[in-house]
Amino acid sequence: MSTLEKLNKWKKERDAIILAHYYVDEAVQKAADYVGDSFYLSKIAAKEKASTILYCGVSFMGESAKILSPDKTVLLPDKTADCPMAHMADIGKIEKLRKEYEDLAVVCYINSTALLKTYADVCVTSSNACKIVSSLPNQHIYFIPDENLGRYVASKAPEKHMIFNDGYCHVHNEIQAQDVVRAKEAHPAAEVLVHPECTMDVVELADYVGSTSGIIEYATASRAEEFIIGTELGVLYELRQKNPKKCFYAAGGRQCCPDMKLITLEKMAYALEHMANPVELDEEIRQKAKKPLEKMLELG
Ligand code: 13P
Ligand code: SF4
Secondary structure, three states, rough: OOOOHHHOOOHHHHEEEEEOOOOOOHHHHHHHOOOEEHHHHHHHHOOOOOEEEEEEOOOHHHHHHHHHHOOOEEEOOOOOOOOHHOOOOEEEEHHHHHHHHHOOOEEEEEOHHHHHHHHEEEEOOOOOOOHHHHHOOOOEEEEEEEEEOOOOHHHHHOOOOOEOOOOOOHHHHOHHHHHHHHHHHHHHOOOOOOOOOHHHHHHHOOOOOOOHHHHHHHHHHOOOOOOEOOOOOEEEEEEEHHHOEEEEOOOOOOOOOOHHHHHOOHHHHHHHHHHOOOOOHHHHHHHHHHHHHHHHHOOO
């Protein structure tokens, strides 16, 4: 029996669905029931009926699914697959700012631990952050943990006083403006599509800025035939599936998330066979983290 056959056999026996982020390997995306960006996957996790979710992504994604669906078993193919940025905010600083600004809203990117979410008023993803921040009645916003996404949101919501935190995604931070300029010189007709986790000098060179799904949708709808892609290169699988005649070039840097790439078909089959690596959360943390996530689903 092939690994894929084994995986499908256990998927059926465990009444499971497989969710995968666009950054995981192509073979994993092919085996998944749902592939998408963080916002889409969190909505699926909240409403799907299957009793088990095998979440092919990093641990904060599995945690978010468990927070929203406590009665489901959420399994991680590799529990060491973790987003470093998810830990990059200091609780002491949140508490200090709450004392300083009476109307402070703590806006927490979904790329964060469950514990960090318990300190937030609302969660956001890269596809709904601008909309949600603009809709808040609060004047003062503390955006955690990603500084780059925070600065992008601030550029779209100049009426807000945004306070930034120094967290970052090492994959997007490595994409340099000079690499994008060079790629554009090599491919002058190409449109530049970047993720808002990139630094502002890269964002300023872009024709389109958006989440992984946004980038895929934009490229698919565009009349352009060539694109320079400023995000993790796992998106190339879906971009090429949807646009076999268009050309896609990497913007620069490694553009590879080593944590997302830890997910393999073998680990997926093993997790379902042995019901390995279930996400377990302290009930008090889960309840508190649920509020900002549900607020995101309501506003986003
Ligand atoms: P999106 O899919 O929401 O664009 O997320 C990007 C990301 O970094 C996930 O880890
Ligand atoms: Fe975290 Fe960046 Fe990897 Fe996404 S791509 S999981 S933000 S390190």
